[in-house]
Amino acid sequence: MALTLNTNIIISLLMVLSIWASLAMSRTLYEASIAERHEQWMARHGRTYEDQAEKEKRFKIFKQNLEFIEKFNNAGNQTYKLSINQFADLTDDEFLASRTGYKPVPSQSRTATTSFGYENLTEVPTSLDWREKDAVTQVKDQGNCGCCWAFSAVAAMEGITQIKTGKLISLSEQQLLDCSTNGNNQGCNGGMMENAYNYIINNQGLTSETNYPYQATEGTCDTQQETAPAAQIQSYEKVPSNNEEALLQAVAKQPVSVAIDSSGFRYYNGGVFDGNCGTNLNHAVTIIGYGTADDGTKYWLIKNSWGQTWGENGYMRIKRDVEAVEGLCGLAKDASYPVA
Structure with a gap:
């Protein structure tokens, strides 16, 4: 009985760990995807940053703006559309x-x-x-x-x-x-x-x-x-x-x-x-x-x-x-x- 209980606990823990790992992987892939889109956007608009700290700051803003735009468009209940444009890394x-x-x-x-x-x-x-x-x-x-x-x-x-x-x-x-x-x-x-x-x-x-x-x-x-x-x-x-x-x-x-x-x-x-x-x-x-x-x-x-x-x-x-x-x-x- 105790062995069965311990086995069930271990299985449950392994399942939780697997879910966490999957979520972590998804987040990593998502961040990588956004980073790639940011690089493509920078190339398209000729954007450069003075240092890595500035780039990280602008990436964070870009990501927030992209998520806002995609959420708006995916709602599908508006008479107009939004898009990522040359202003996407600005507050x-x-x-x-x-x-x-x-x-x-x-x-x-x-x-x-x-x-x-x-x-x-x-x-x-x-x-x-x-x-x-x-x-x-x-x-x-x-x-x-x-x-x-x-x-x-x-x-x-x-x-x-x-x-x-x-x-x-x-x-x-x-x-x-x-x-x-x-x-x-x-x-x-x-x-x-x-x-x-x-x-x-x-x-x-x-x-x-x-x-x-x-x-x-x-x-x-x-x-x-x-x-x-x-x-x-x-x-x-x-x-x-x-x-x-x-x-x-x-x-x-x-x-x-x-x-x-x-x-x-x-x-x-x-x-x-x-x-x-x-x-x-x-x-x-x-x-x-x-x-x-x-x-x-x-x-x-x-x-x-x-x-x-x-x-x-x-x-x-x-x-x-x-x-x-x-x-x-x-x-x-x-x-x-x-x-x-």
């Missing part, structure tokens, strides 16, 4: 610090509200894509510089310039980065589209990307290129705040700059985004159209400045006509557009 705070840059001033410090020239527009198309009308340049990349405000303003100005003149010209974000220091514009440390428009108006134009190429860092204003405008605007107007219908009227006539809460966008890969986000406006993009997905979901079409490998070749669809008056992620709170 949320690091990403937002380097890839956003909308920096509003307190409301009491802002200039008086401008008129809204499209308020009486009653007929708008059911869908619109300004790319199809050749009013959108290729997606650009702000790099590790918090100057989304410059890219948003430039994209809107490129659009209205083409609509008015028939010429699509890639304009200079770098000129705004270096020279538009009015208001609270602080180069890579953030700024506002309104201040960019005011600079362009006072400077009597903005030069081309070719004349003043982007460097992803703030430099000294090139006064020679500053006085060689490729396009001009007369003024700018604000879209009435918290009004997606008014925003639709404006986008029906031209691309529009908007501020947005981008906290949930980092790994967006495609589909109509309807995820969790607040109204803490920290990023600036340009709405270049709108439409309705196959499942009937209405969306805004957004041009971003995170390169062409992000999202849908650099673009994003985000849900339109939501219950919140601010629009999803606050996109209807602060919108503006240049007048040429």
